[in-house]
Amino acid sequence: xxxxxxxxxxxxxxxxxxxxxxxxxxxxxxxxxxxxxxxxxxxxxxxxxxxxxxxxxxxxxxxxxxxxxxxxxxxxxxxxxxxxxxxxxxxxxxxxxxxxxxxxxxxxxxxxxxxxxxxxxxxxxxxxxxxxxxxxxxxxxxxxxxxxxxxxxxxxxxxxxxxxxxxxxxxxxxxxxxxxxxxxxxxxxxxxxxxxxxxxxxxxxxxxxxxxxxxxxxxxxxxxxxxxxxxxxxxxxxxxxxxxxxxxxxxxxxxxxxxxxxxxxxxxxxxxxxxxxxxxxxxxxxxxxxxxxxxxxxxxxxxxxxxxxxxxxxxxxxxxxxxxxxxxxxxxxxxxx
Numbered sequence: 001x002x003x004x005x006x007x008x009x010x011x012x013x014x015x016x017x018x019x020x021x022x023x024x025x026x027x028x029x030x031x032x033x034x035x036x037x038x039x040x041x042x043x044x045x046x047x048x049x050x051x052x053x054x055x056x057x058x059x060x061x062x063x064x065x066x067x068x069x070x071x072x073x074x075x076x077x078x079x080x081x082x083x084x085x086x087x088x089x090x091x092x093x094x095x096x097x098x099x100x101x102x103x104x105x106x107x108x109x110x111x112x113x114x115x116x117x118x119x120x121x122x123x124x125x126x127x128x129x130x131x132x133x134x135x136x137x138x139x140x141x142x143x144x145x146x147x148x149x150x151x152x153x154x155x156x157x158x159x160x161x162x163x164x165x166x167x168x169x170x171x172x173x174x175x176x177x178x179x180x181x182x183x184x185x186x187x188x189x190x191x192x193x194x195x196x197x198x199x200x201x202x203x204x205x206x207x208x209x210x211x212x213x214x215x216x217x218x219x220x221x222x223x224x225x226x227x228x229x230x231x232x233x234x235x236x237x238x239x240x241x242x243x244x245x246x247x248x249x250x251x252x253x254x255x256x257x258x259x260x261x262x263x264x265x266x267x268x269x270x271x272x273x274x275x276x277x278x279x280x281x282x283x284x285x286x287x288x289x290x291x292x293x294x295x296x297x298x299x300x301x302x303x304x305x306x307x308x309x310x311x312x313x314x315x316x317x318x319x320x321x322x323x324x325x326x327x328x329x330x331x332x333x334x335x336x337x
Contacts, residue, residue: 040220042103044077044096049122052107056096056127060088064324065134065157067093067316068124070148072139073165073241074188074234076102076224078210079138081217082309087317094129096120100233102224111233112240113247117148121155131155134320138162138303140237143248146285150251158258158323159286160316163299166278167249170242173274181238188235211304251285259289260319262312264297 044057057077058066067087069080077095087093098116100106109115124133133156137145142164149156170178210218224230237244261283267275283289292315297308 040223044103045127046103046105047123047127049119049126050107052099052105054096054099054105054119054123055103056094056123056129057084058092058094058127058129059084060090060092062089062091064091065132065320066129067091067134067136067320068120068129068145069093069095070120070135070137070141070144071095071098071101072141073237074101075138075141076104078102078213078217078220078224079303081213082306083303083313083316085214086310086313090317091320092129094124094127096123098233098237100236101230102220106229106233110240110243111236113144113147113244116144116244117151120144120148121152132157134158134160134316134323136160136162136316137164139299140165140241140244142282143167143245146251146254146282147248149254149257153257156257158260158319159254160260160262160319161282162262162312163264163302164261164279164282165245165248166282167245169245169278172278173271177270181241185235185238188231188238211301212306213304254286254289256287258319258323259283259286260315261289261291262315263291263293264299264302264308265293265295266298 042055042057044055046053046055055077069077069083071077071079076097080095084093084095097104099109099111099119124131131154135145135148135156135158137143137160139162142161145159145161146164149159166172170181210221213221259282261279263276263279279291283291294302294308294311294315297305297311301308302312303309
């Protein structure tokens with residue numbers, strides 16, 4: 001009888017301890033979130049689009065097309081730090097955050113391709129950014145910019161994809177690739193739960209996410225990696241990934257729109273031959289499509305390592321300069337904006 005009483009007593013003590021630790025962690029998370037918002041205010045503008053405010057950060061005021069940067073799955077504007085830093089001296093370049101990611105508010109609706117590009121189009125318009133645009137997308141962002149260019153063809157003069165997802169990738173790659181994304185969805189869900197109790201603020205969880213981006217960008221990425229709302233939004237993008245890729249797959253051609261398919265030299269955890277075939281397919285979307293390889297880059301580091309990110313930026317600059325050249329050769333008044 002005494003053993004049972006002691007067991008119950010220790011059980012209650014353990015329960016109280018767990019509740020106390022959870023409450024303490026939640027308190028730490030609330031305070032840290034407030035402190036991060038004070039320390040890392042949005043660098044760009046928050047523009048009201050429907051029932052949310054979306055963050056867009058535009059730099060530079062060069063002539064020519066405006067370069068619009070679309071991040072990969074779960075990514076946001078901070079990942080473009082080296083690219084923006086390189087291009088801003090000669091070009092107008094805009095990085096933004098999709099709903100719920102980075103500094104952008106969540107709002108209602110699903111987080112698929114069609115929804116994302118509609119919101120982006122409204123954001124650019126309401127932010128007063130002028131077309132024509134060169135759309136640049138990394139990873140899942142490549143599927144978005146392909147679809148944006150097809151839907152808003154009159155506003156786009158060029159498309160660049162960087163290690164873009166392919167609409168058929170889960171059919172053409174081994175089953176383990178799909179399982180990796182299924183595991184990623186579970187991981188985001190677990191991370192969101194842990195984040196509510198401050199556990200995602202343990203440095204080791206986010207230490208390798210930001211490569212050697214500038215210190216300010218690394219700090220911001222680690223901060224949002226500990227924010228439940230950001231993790232929820234990233235998980236939601238994974239949840240509708242099949243739909244997002246199917247929506248992009250409806251676009252079978254970009255006709256003669258200038259297109260550059262950029263690929264990292266190193267391919268990790270994916271069948272290289274099949275991946276190369278799919279990237280070649282993407283280049284065939286346009287009669288003016290071509291490919292470029294970033295030496296020394298991998299899919300995980302192409303934007304986060306300074307040398308490879310600046311190489312990407314130089315490729316973007318060369319692509320835009322080639323678009324500018326024919327326009328500059330026309331007589332005054334021959335082409336309107």
